[in-house]
Amino acid sequence: MERGTLILARKDVEEIISIDKTMKAVEAALKQEFEMPPKIYLTSPKGDFRAMPVHLGKYVEIKWVSVYPENKNKGLPTVIATIILNDAATSLPLAVMDGTLITNYRTGAIGGIASKYLARKSSKSLGLVGAGAQARTQLLAISRVFDLSEVRVYDLDEKKRETFAREMSQRISGNLLEANSIRECVSEADIVSTTTPSREPIVLDEWIQDGTHINAIGADAKGKEELDPKVFRRAKIVVDDIRQAVHGGEINVPIEKGIITERDVAGTIMEVVKGKKIRERRGDVTVFCSTGLAVQDVATAAMVYEEALKKGLGKRIELF
Numbered sequence: 001m002e003r004g005t006l007i008l009a010r011k012d013v014e015e016i017i018s019i020d021k022t023m024k025a026v027e028a029a030l031k032q033e034f035e036m037p038p039k040i041y042l043t044s045p046k047g048d049f050r051a052m053p054v055h056l057g058k059y060v061e062i063k064w065v066s067v068y069p070e071n072k073n074k075g076l077p078t079v080i081a082t083i084i085l086n087d088a089a090t091s092l093p094l095a096v097m098d099g100t101l102i103t104n105y106r107t108g109a110i111g112g113i114a115s116k117y118l119a120r121k122s123s124k125s126l127g128l129v130g131a132g133a134q135a136r137t138q139l140l141a142i143s144r145v146f147d148l149s150e151v152r153v154y155d156l157d158e159k160k161r162e163t164f165a166r167e168m169s170q171r172i173s174g175n176l177l178e179a180n181s182i183r184e185c186v187s188e189a190d191i192v193s194t195t196t197p198s199r200e201p202i203v204l205d206e207w208i209q210d211g212t213h214i215n216a217i218g219a220d221a222k223g224k225e226e227l228d229p230k231v232f233r234r235a236k237i238v239v240d241d242i243r244q245a246v247h248g249g250e251i252n253v254p255i256e257k258g259i260i261t262e263r264d265v266a267g268t269i270m271e272v273v274k275g276k277k278i279r280e281r282r283g284d285v286t287v288f289c290s291t292g293l294a295v296q297d298v299a300t301a302a303m304v305y306e307e308a309l310k311k312g313l314g315k316r317i318e319l320f
């Protein structure tokens with residue numbers, strides 16, 4: 001029996017990963033049975049760490065991921081993750097890999113999957129609030145599902161917005177425009193993805209047209225929120241995991257303030273991909289609250305590992 005552990009660096013993951021493969025792996029995993037306790041948080045002086053364990057089929061996996069907002073001033077990613085993939089049959093550590101790129105791709109993938117099931121089929125326009133790492137994969141994934149004619153991007157940081165527009169316009173067929181305000185970015189969008197670390201509502205309810213689908217991606221820890229809670233009075237809410245969503249997802253602050261309760265949640269993304277219908281009328285507003293699931297990570301990590309074995313990528317070491 002092979003005892004070595006495969007070490008996969010970012011460059012190895014980069015050689016394998018794509019948004020199409022990640023969406024396929026994540027969507028298939030959401031339809032399966034898995035065991036996934038809610039992530040646990042550790043607060044440190046400059047940010048936080050999260051441990052995310054899961055068992056899916058023949059794999060057990062854990063991601064150890066940090067969110068350090070000030071890292072951007074040091075030229076480092078704000079999100080850094082390491083993944084350990086174990087064999088469920090023997091517990092042997094099969095691989096240790098960079099999880100940062102996997103986090104970005106699997107987060108984009110779930111935005112694409114949620115949009116596929118929740119947004120109107122005729123959706124043509126996308127508004128991206130935030131122009132960082134997650135916004136890039138949101139755009140890649142959503143443009144695989146919809147033939148987007150117009151994408152608007154807004155970021156507080158003008159340089160980031162410009163760089164995003166320059167880089168990403170090469171990768172989609174529709175027009176990519178820089179918006180001068182969040183209002184301009186979202187008010188004519190069929191689909192909106194919010195990917196900022198905001199701790200106060202920045203997208204106002206009055207700017208959201210009837211029929212819009214929103215992927216609320218940025219809020220993934222207690223106290224974070226991007227949407228005006230008034231939107232929840234008319235929106236159908238889908239969460240990825242109710243325990244995580246109540247603790248740190250987009251609905252955490254509105255629930256804490258008593259504006260909505262858990263009973264206002266219409267379903268989970270797992271129920272949605274298995275056939276639960278959420279949108280009833282064209283004018284319904286839908287909000288997908290993503291906190292990030294370990295099952296997204298293991299589905300993507302397993303796909304990367306299996307392809308790395310076939311391609312002979314990575315470095316094998318004997319850990320014990």
Ligand SMILES: NC(=O)c1ccc[n+]([C@@H]2O[C@H](COP(=O)([O-])OP(=O)(O)OC[C@H]3O[C@@H](n4cnc5c(N)ncnc54)[C@H](O)[C@@H]3O)[C@@H](O)[C@H]2O)c1
Pocket residue numbers: 067072078079103107129130131132133134135154155156157160195196197198202216217218219220290291292293
């Ligand atoms: N749901 C998930 O699964 C998941 C996964 C990864 C990251 N996240 C969260 O998503 C958020 C973004 O992560 P990232 O990796 O893209 O970070 P990033 O630093 O690469 O990008 C965030 C961008 O938001 C911009 N921004 C900050 N405040 C803003 C505001 N008020 N208005 C407009 N733009 C603003 C910043 O200038 C930056 O460009 C973080 O909160 C992170 O914790 C969620």
